[in-house]
Amino acid sequence: MSRIAAEHDIHASYAAGKVKRKRNRFLSRWETPGLGYLFISPWLVGFLLLTLYPMLLSLYYSFTDYTLMKPIKWVGLRNYERIFTADDKFLQSVKVTFLYVLGSVPLKLIFALFIAVVLNKAVKGISAYRVAIYFPSLIGGSIAVSMLWRNIFGVDGFINSVLDKFGIEGSGWISNPKTALWSLILLSVWQFGSAMVIFLAGLKQIPKDLYEASSVDGANRFVQFFRITLPMLSPTLYFNLIMGIIGAFQMFTSAYVITNGGPMNSTLVYAVYLYERAFNRYQLGYASSLAWIMLVMIAIVAAAIALTSKYWVFYETDTGRGKRK
Structure with a gap:
């Protein structure tokens, strides 16, 4: 055997x-x-x-x-020299673009975070509400929505019709240099769905034990939001901020369809001006210079935010405020 x-x-x-x-x-x-x-x-x-x-x-x-x-x-650096020394529209487009970024990105993130917190509830039918709220972001960047937005904020549009019922005389929101850019900013804020979904995913990762322990210590929801939610959500906020800034710098469709840079160049964002140089004047070399300047501007802004992130972005591996392992 x-x-x-x-x-x-x-x-x-x-x-x-x-x-x-x-x-x-x-x-x-x-x-x-x-x-x-x-x-x-x-x-x-x-x-x-x-x-x-x-x-x-x-x-x-x-x-x-x-x-x-x-x-x-071949002309060497002549295009860049003309852009920085003899192109007034370039300076105007940079100004308008930065105003658009400073106005749209913070409002969009605040609104997206607010809606994400509201939707972060375990209630019946919450998934349907999330889908319904996210849906505008799927079509928000289309030409059809831009044309609809132009009609809503037109002289005879929906906004002025509502104001007229309350005895308030409206104005041409997109034909007024003082309000035209804000019309585009509102459209950007309305397209908050993507940022909201990312915020919602970040909220799901925050341990419930932190809220329970803080409640025992007497912390209310206001204190919990600023002491727990925001610090724990700061990496997600950082990601949404960078992506939002990059997208805002490249905004084109809304400004081109709704105002085409007008009135009086008040909505002449950088991408619209680049398009004008490339496909209206056929100055492709000049437009390529503008494109690379845009790339450098976005890189500088993103790098500046990345350098400051160590003071307000916190990870699980942090050993102290503003310090990482």
């Missing part, structure tokens, strides 16, 4: 070793770097052809006089 058992163990060990060798060969075949590049090749090809190559080409064009009407001519 011992001999039979020994032979059985030998055969079992041999079979196990054979299976292990086959498994190792299989794994080694799938762990080769070349196979990994094969899997990411669709994304890699798309990135090289649709992102990196156009960026490098636009960088080259930014140093040329490229107008589609004549051969490309």
Whole structure:
């Protein structure tokens, strides 16, 4: 019996070793770097052809006089010199863009956080409310919504009709230089759904024990919000802030469809001015310079926020206020 058992163990060990060798060969075949590049090749090809190559080409064009009407001519830094020294519309577009960013991004984040806190409840049918509130963000950036917004804030639009019933004389909100930009800011705030969903996901990660312990210590909801919710939600807030600023700097559809930069260039955001130079005047080299200036501006603002984040963004690994491991 011992001999039979020994032979059985030998055969079992041999079979196990054979299976292990086959498994190792299989794994080694799938762990080769070349196979990994094969899997990411669709994304890699798309990135090289649709992102990196156009960026490098636009960088080259930014140093040329490229107008589609004549051969490309290398001009060096002349486009950038003209932009900073002789282009009044550039300064106006930068001013309008920063006003739009400063007005739309904070209001949008505040409103999105407020709605996320309201929807962070375990009540019946809450999912339906979340979907209904998020829905405007799916269509908010479309041309149709921009045209609808233009009609709502027009001289004979819905807003003035409501005001007229209360005996208040309205105005042309989008035709008045003092209020036109605020009409675009309100449209941006209305598209708060994406930020709200991210805030809601962040709220779900906050331990309930913190609120229960603070309630025992006598903290009310106001104190809990500023002492627990905001600090714990600061990484999510940081992400939404960066993404919101990048999106606001690139805002185009609403300003182009609703006001087309008017009246009196009061809504001439940077992207609309870039489009005007590129596709109305066909100054593609000049427009490429404007595009790279925009990239640098966004990078500077994002870097400034990143440098200050250590004072107001807190993670679970923090050992103290403003300090990280």
